[in-house]
Amino acid sequence: MRSLWQFLHTHNISQYYNVFIQAGATDDDLNQLLHFNDQELDEFLQAINVLPFHCIKLKCALRELRLREQVDHSPPQSPSSFTRPALASLLNNDDDAAFAVERPPSPPLSASPSHTVSCNENAPSHDVISRQIILSHAVIYGKNNSRSLTSYEIAINQAAAALALDDPSLIKQKGQLFQLAKQRLLEDGYQYRRGHSRSKLTDALPQIKDRRKSACLGKLKRREHARRMSEERLRKIRLLDEQVRAVSTDIQRCHAEICRNQTNQVEVAPSAIEIQLRQHQDKRSRLVRELRKLRSQERKHQWYERRKAHDSGSFITCDHPST
Incomplete structure (x- = not known):
């Protein structure tokens, strides 16, 4: 888990770091932010006077990070066949900003050679960046809001993320990705709250x-x-x-x-x-x-x-x- 400073710096809102610290947070409290519900997060951001646009930006970043944490238990599958240019073409070149967000900041011109090497060593590879973009676009529930998800919605998101990592072309076919995610839940024996499936895919499974x-x-x-x-x-x-x-x-x-x-x-x-x-x-x-x-x-x-x-x-x- 990254530190609070790294998280804010990655998303170009590091100007709020000192405000977070003055409000009682520490550099190790990023995980605590991930567990805030909508009301708690809104109250906290309002109390430290975060600008509206930055507030939305921070919520989106927390939501994406929360999704990554949910799927981190599964073995990483590096989509090597979908490099950065291939993904950009697949997404119709709409994700340059997303790539820029995940790219670490460039070192200043006055930086020493040793400092430049250190930054380059910490830079994520193309495979890591590609995986993060795939996970971001594979989200089914909770992409446009930061409400708490139900266990069913979390399970669908996890299944969709695993499917998209296997076949990144599914991120441009959300309908098919959603149906495949529901089918995977049924095949894995997912138990709904009342013990019965609500999916129309049930008839397709003999058992x-x-x-x-x-x-x-x-x-x-x-x-x-x-x-x-x-x-x-x-x-x-x-x-x-x-x-x-x-x-x-x-x-x-x-x-x-x-x-x-x-x-x-x-x-x-x-x-x-x-x-x-x-x-x-x-x-x-x-x-x-x-x-x-x-x-x-x-x-x-x-x-x-x-x-x-x-x-x-x-x-x-x-x-x-x-x-």
Whole structure:
């Protein structure tokens, strides 16, 4: 990682170095700047009064450096067949400024020969410059803004950078580069946030297509099982309703008999009818609890089905896969 002074000097904004130091930064804090989010970076640059154009220039430089750091874990692939003239031709000569930014400053005329040799030793080779230009033009997400990227966007940028290093001509075919980057993610088994791919390239990969078929079949089986369970619950609810009505009738009969015996002052065995009454009441309480439980389960099931119908427009949102 370069120092803060080298970074600012490379991008011709070294006049702010002392301001950075006075604001509390050190020469080793370039990595900290890379981890600032948009709001933190804006607040810091505004506090040290960086000019608007220089502010944009600094943000672009940090974004490019951040991308290089992301792909540095991959083995460097020197695009020797794409030298500086070849790249300039490939990019329609639009990148002379980019080459100039990456080129170290020329030594002053009064510099000693030994100092000139030292500068030349530190100068990047054509291959290094070419690699940096390819990485800069291979960016898919975050090229025109400095917002924090999602894990998916970072993965796409890394895949695109690796593909562009293999075939630098892809930097002039961003659409194809993007599609190839998405396909590489799928082939590498990239897991999306919800565990399912959003890419249309999924159908082109047999193993992913098989997983989609299995998931679809599993969903259909679960819905069929839920339908059968609902039918069974409704059957039990009807049966329990009949039993509750029958027991309620028995309870009413017992009450009527007790009242009749009391009116006629008939002496009966101690609480024979009352024992029957308590038994009927206990039975009805048990049946009512079971009935309430089943009705609660069925209400949940019906609510869930209505919600699915509202979200998808149909109870079945997955077609039967062809065999």
